[in-house]
Amino acid sequence: MTQPPKVGLFVTCLVDAMRPQIGFATIKLLEQAGCRVEVPRAQTCCGQPAGNSGDKRGAAALAKQVIAAFEGYDYLVAPSGSCVGQIRSYPSLMDDASWRRRAEDLAGKSFEILGFLYDVMGWQPQGVRLDASATYHDSCSGLRELGVEGQPRALLDGVDGLEMRPLKGANVCCGFGGTFCVKYPEISTAIVSEKSANIVETGAELLLAGDLGCLMNMAGRLHREGAKTRCFHTAEVLAGMADGPAIGEEA
Amino acid sequence: MADAAFKTRAHDALADANLKTAIDRTTGTAETKRAAAVDAFPEFQAARARAAAIKDHVIANLDHYLIAFEQNATAAGAQVHWARDAAEAAAIVSRICSDAGAKIVTRAKSMLGEEIGLPHALDDAGIERVETDLAEHIIQLAHERPSHIIWPAMHRTREDVAALFFKDHHPPPDADDAASMVASARRVLREKFLAADVGISGANFLVADTGATCTVTNEGNAELSTTPPRVHIVTAGIEKIVPSTDHAMALLRVLVRSATGGEVTQYTTFHCGPRRAGDADGPEEMHIVLVDNGRARMVGDEFRQMLRCIRCGACMNHCVVYRQIGGHAYGGTYPGPMGAVLTPVLDGLAQSRDLPHACTMNGRCEEVCPVRIPLKTLLKAWRLRTWDEGLVEKPVRYGLGLWGFAACRPRLYRMGTRMALPVLRLFGRGWIRKLPLAGGWTATRDLPAPAARSFMDQYERQQKEARK
Numbered sequence: 001m002t003q004p005p006k007v008g009l010f011v012t013c014l015v016d017a018m019r020p021q022i023g024f025a026t027i028k029l030l031e032q033a034g035c036r037v038e039v040p041r042a043q044t045c046c047g048q049p050a051g052n053s054g055d056k057r058g059a060a061a062l063a064k065q066v067i068a069a070f071e072g073y074d075y076l077v078a079p080s081g082s083c084v085g086q087i088r089s090y091p092s093l094m095d096d097a098s099w100r101r102r103a104e105d106l107a108g109k110s111f112e113i114l115g116f117l118y119d120v121m122g123w124q125p126q127g128v129r130l131d132a133s134a135t136y137h138d139s140c141s142g143l144r145e146l147g148v149e150g151q152p153r154a155l156l157d158g159v160d161g162l163e164m165r166p167l168k169g170a171n172v173c174c175g176f177g178g179t180f181c182v183k184y185p186e187i188s189t190a191i192v193s194e195k196s197a198n199i200v201e202t203g204a205e206l207l208l209a210g211d212l213g214c215l216m217n218m219a220g221r222l223h224r225e226g227a228k229t230r231c232f233h234t235a236e237v238l239a240g241m242a243d244g245p246a247i248g249e250e251a
Numbered sequence: 252m253a254d255a256a257f258k259t260r261a262h263d264a265l266a267d268a269n270l271k272t273a274i275d276r277t278t279g280t281a282e283t284k285r286a287a288a289v290d291a292f293p294e295f296q297a298a299r300a301r302a303a304a305i306k307d308h309v310i311a312n313l314d315h316y317l318i319a320f321e322q323n324a325t326a327a328g329a330q331v332h333w334a335r336d337a338a339e340a341a342a343i344v345s346r347i348c349s350d351a352g353a354k355i356v357t358r359a360k361s362m363l364g365e366e367i368g369l370p371h372a373l374d375d376a377g378i379e380r381v382e383t384d385l386a387e388h389i390i391q392l393a394h395e396r397p398s399h400i401i402w403p404a405m406h407r408t409r410e411d412v413a414a415l416f417f418k419d420h421h422p423p424p425d426a427d428d429a430a431s432m433v434a435s436a437r438r439v440l441r442e443k444f445l446a447a448d449v450g451i452s453g454a455n456f457l458v459a460d461t462g463a464t465c466t467v468t469n470e471g472n473a474e475l476s477t478t479p480p481r482v483h484i485v486t487a488g489i490e491k492i493v494p495s496t497d498h499a500m501a502l503l504r505v506l507v508r509s510a511t512g513g514e515v516t517q518y519t520t521f522h523c524g525p526r527r528a529g530d531a532d533g534p535e536e537m538h539i540v541l542v543d544n545g546r547a548r549m550v551g552d553e554f555r556q557m558l559r560c561i562r563c564g565a566c567m568n569h570c571v572v573y574r575q576i577g578g579h580a581y582g583g584t585y586p587g588p589m590g591a592v593l594t595p596v597l598d599g600l601a602q603s604r605d606l607p608h609a610c611t612m613n614g615r616c617e618e619v620c621p622v623r624i625p626l627k628t629l630l631k632a633w634r635l636r637t638w639d640e641g642l643v644e645k646p647v648r649y650g651l652g653l654w655g656f657a658a659c660r661p662r663l664y665r666m667g668t669r670m671a672l673p674v675l676r677l678f679g680r681g682w683i684r685k686l687p688l689a690g691g692w693t694a695t696r697d698l699p700a701p702a703a704r705s706f707m708d709q710y711e712r713q714q715k716e717a718r719k
Contacts, residue, residue, distance in 0.1 A: 011706050013658070017668055018699060020706035039710055044658040050651055052612060054631070054638030058655040065659060140613035173571045177611025182691035183647070184258075184609050189695040190265055190575040191611075220696035223682055248699035250681035 007035040008073035010066070010087070010110075012080045013045040014212040019247060022212060025239035026079045026113050032239075033123035035077075040069040046083040051093070052178050059086075060093040067099070067106050075120070076110040079235050080211050081142020082178070084112045088145065112142050113235050114210055118151035124158050128240045131161040135204040136234070137195070137218065138171045139211035152210060152234050159237060165202045169195070176217040192221040200227050206242070207231045219247045257605040260580040270406050274577050277405040281568040284512025285619070292508060302505045303623040305498050306559035309490075310550060316459040316492045317541065323462030327524030329537040334367075337597075340542045341372035344451065344484055347538050351482045353378055353448035359466065359473035360384035361453025362400050362562060363486050366584045366597065367542060369451070381443040383472040385436055392419045398578030400585060401510050401564040406577050440472070450476035450534070452522075454487035455506070455561070456499040457539075463523035464539060465499055467507070467516040474520055483522065483534040489541050490558040496521070502561055505621035509563040545596045553632045557592050559622040566616035566626060572609055581606060588616035592629045600633065604642040607633035665707055672701045 007030050015022045023039075030037045047062030066087060070076045078084050087110045090103035117123040136156065142148035149171075156164055175181065175191025182188075195218055199207050207222070207229050209215050219231035230246035245251050264270055289295045309316055321331045334340035344367075348356060356378050358364065370391075373380040382391040386404035390397060392415045397403030404412070413427035416435055424435035452473050454464040464485045466473040477483045493499045507513050526533030549558055567573040567587025578586035583594030583603060591606035607630045617626045637643050657664045678686050682697040692698055702709075 016706040017672060017701045020702050020704070020709050023706040023710070039707075041707075041711075042661045044661050044664045045654075047658075050655055052631070052634065053608075053643065053647065053651055054634030054636070055651055055655070056635055056638070058651060061655065061659050065661075140611070140615070144614040144618055171615075173611045173613035173615065175571060175611060177613070179647075180609070180611050182689070184261070185691035185694060186258075186265055187261055187572055187575055187609065188611075191571045192696070216699055217696065220682075220692070220698055223697045224695060248682045248697065250700075251703075 004034050004036050005074040007037050007075045007077050008070045009037055009039045010043060010046070010070065010076050010078035010083060011039065012078055012083045012212065014216070015079055018216065019212060019233070021241060021244075022079050022233045022235055025233070025235040025241045026077070028239040028241070029113065029117060029123070029235055030077060033117055033121040035075075035121070038073070042069040046078075046086045048082060048086045048178055051086060051089070056093060063087075063090040063093050063103065064099065066090070067102050070110075071102055071106050074109065075116065076106060077113055077116050078110070079113045079233060080213075081112045081139050081146050081148055082211055082213065084110050085141040085145035112146050112148055112210065114152040114155060114238075115142070115146055115148045117238075118155055123155075125155060125238050126158075127160075128158070128238060129160040130237055130240075130242055132206050133163040133165055133204045134206035134208050134237070135165045135167040135199060135202040136170060137167060137174060137199075137207065137209040137214065139209050139214045140173050142210050143171060148210060152208075155238055156208070156234065162237070165204045167202055168198045174214045174218050176214045178213065181217060188217075189221070192217055193225075196221045196225055196227060199229055205230060206237075206246075208234045208237060210234050215247055223248055257580065257582060257609065260582060261576045261609070264576040264580045269408060269411070270577050271575070273406050273408045273411075274574055276408070277399070277402055278568045278574055281510075281512065281564070285509060285565060285568070286512075288508040288512040288514065292504075292514075295505070295508070298501070298505050299621055299623055302502050302561075302621055303559060305493065305501060306561075306622050307556075309492055309494065310555060310558045313489065313492065313547075313550060316494060317489060319459040320457050320462060320492055321541075323460060324464075324524070324539055325462070327462045328527070329462065329524050329539050332538060332540045334540055334542045334544070336544050337367040337542075340367040340486060340540055340544065341369055343540050344369060344486060345372050345376045347482065347484055348373070348378055348449050349376065351449055351536070353482070355379045355381060355443060355447045356449045356451060357381045357383050357443055357447040357476040357480065358387070359450070359452040359468065359476040360387045360403065361451070361486060362397070362584065363453050363488050363542060364451065365397060366488075366544065367486065369486065381440070381447065383440055383444065383476050384468070385433065385470055385472075388436055388440065389415060392416075396579065396584075398586065399564060399567060400562050400589075406579065444475040445479055447476070447480045449482040449484060450478075450480040451484045451486065452477050454485050454491050456502065457487055457492045457541075458496055458499055458521070459492055460495045461521075461523055463496070463521040465519065465521050467503065467519050469511070469513075469517040471518050474518060477520075477522060477534065478532050480534055482536045482538065483525070485522070485537070485539045486542060487539065489543055489546050490560075506561050506563050509565040509619065509621040549596060554592065554596060554629055556624050557589070557596075557629055559624050560589055560593075561622055562589075563621055565619045565621065569615045569619050571611060571613065571615075588626045588630070589624070592626060592633065595633055600636055600640065601642060604637050607631075607637065665705070668705045669708065672703065672705060675701050676703065
């Protein structure tokens with residue numbers, strides 16, 4: 001028998017501070033899929049805020065930290081398409097040839113959790129039950145940079161009792177955009193308000209997505225509008241951990 | 252970052268419910284029709300790749316094809332003029348008009364014409380300028396600039412247009428339905444088409460091996476603007492060149508589907524030189540003004556791929572920001588994602604520093620771009636320049652610097668998190684409704700309160716327990 005793959009979990013700074021349960025759900029799923037999981041201590045942020053603001057040096061410094069912490073693993077897996085998208089872009093931040101090679105090596109083995117479970121590990125949920133109706137939003141980075149589209153839907157299909165409802169404009173940005181949402185709050189609000197109207201229109205009890213930033217944006221707007229929709233990361237549902245408080249609900 | 256002017260324009264646009272109605276009607280229809288056209292054309296992805304390759308080839312050999320075009324256009328009897336920048340281009344056109352003793356000039360819609368400030372230049376020269384594209388006619392009556400590169404009057408609802416026509420058409424339209432209004436515009440414009448001394452058009456393609464210019468329209472106004480007058484002037488950016496008519500056709504296949512969802516435009520006309528002996532009609536003189544205005548420089552820098560753009564408008568039709576604020580808020584000639592890349596080239600980065608940042612980087616624009624321009628990458632390249640040139644606001648700069656300092660020191664970062672989380676939780680358990688310094692978020696959204704203990708803290712504790 002071959003050795004189980006050794007996966008380094010990239011927690012992401014948002015999950016670390018805002019919703020640790022997503023990190024634990026990711027570990028649980030990876031272990032169910034037959035991986036050995038470790039959480040390197042020398043990790044913080046993938047560098048998106050700097051990278052997206054034009055601070056190449058700042059982004060490169062964080063990139064090197066991530067590369068050094070994760071290059072020894074078979075895979076880097078994170079519960080976020082946008083962080084993995086950033087990690088896959090590390091080679092473009094490196095001016096030095098040897099760092100560029102190391103960046104390319106890591107980029108080639110970095111995956112978003114749902115794509116990883118389905119495409120790489122061939123995992124399917126077994127005996128997971130959630131009696132609820134839900135709708136799914138495609139987070140843009142996962143969708144367009146990593147091709148995460150069919151995988152989460154196929155995995156959610158395997159959850160007993162879960163009724164999935166189509167979301168109008170599921171592939172349209174929610175208006176989060178990282179620092180965009182606080183630099184241009186009015187535009188961001190207009191965008192997320194259209195999204196929340198579409199979500200409410202589905203009548204689904206739950207909103208699921210694969211990126212905590214987008215989820216916080218949509219959940220925050222839905223709650224401000226008085227909507228009852230409860231928001232979870234897809235990994236929480238698949239790990240059978242969506243029976244507790246949703247995003248923003250008091251523990 | 253906040254360029255006050257951009258934020259103010261965006262704020263005003265967001266407050267205009269009528270504008271939002273107009274944007275939704277037009278872009279919504281465009282999105283649906285494009286999707287249907289792409290579905291009905293199985294070779295679309297291959298056609299896109301070919302279109303991008305054609306443009307890349309031309310950009311790499313621009314000098315060669317421009318010289319060939321000039322030779323062949325001249326041989327066909329046209330006069331070719333070269334303009335380094337907008338002012339020079341507008342001056343050349345004005346001079347040709349005054350040499351021709353022009354009193355009335357008809358114009359077929361051209362964004363390049365807007366880019367070089369032609370409407371103003373003609374007005375300043377005291378020439379009666381008649382915009383003949385229906386939407387351009389509307390914004391001429393409203394004294395506005397185009398808000399979209401395909402539908403210049405897309406910010407105006409049908410109801411707005413009726414009001415304009417009833418005020419400015421003499422006699423006014425028979426009724427306020429679309430057919431009556433179009434008939435009225437046709438009456439008004441028809442007189443001008445026949446009375447014009449000079450007709451000015453743009454070009455969708457400049458065909459190198461024949462010297463022809465090509466216009467595509469759905470109203471036939473380009474043909475009526477370029478055939479009856481004595482003089483036809485074409486203004487075109489130098490990137491519009493294609494090697495041959497076949498290449499123009501290959502680009503048309505993706506251009507029209509991406510722009511309107513049609514398979515082909517109603518009118519696709521190749522203009523090759525002025526009227527020849529024995530021709531039934533056509534202008535006595537044909538002038539072609541080739542405009543650089545920053546393009547040659549782009550060939551050599553990181554914005555080179557932007558020269559692929561064939562001006563279809565799909566990127567803005569699919570842009571969440573454009574669909575909220577419309578075209579005028581961008582403040583340049585070209586709006587939306589392609590405008591956010593081009594405006595800093597044309598107007599300078601300091602003038603337009605917000606544009607590359609006012610984007611969520613969702614990537615839908617490049618997904619639909621018919622020539623596969625990596626718009627996100629190009630917008631990021633502008634962001635790098637705003638950072639390097641000190642155009643990023645100091646609080647953002649310092650904030651990111653501080654964050655970066657801590658994030659590069661995991662132990663310090665962890666300590667910071669441990670202290671910050673309980674403080675944040677003082678503002679609310681569950682949901683935070685108001686948070687100092689985070690008004691951008693909490694003005695319109697609740698913020699989920701953070702965890703009591705970070706993932707890393709919880710995980711490390713678990714690991715310790717397990718080892719016991």
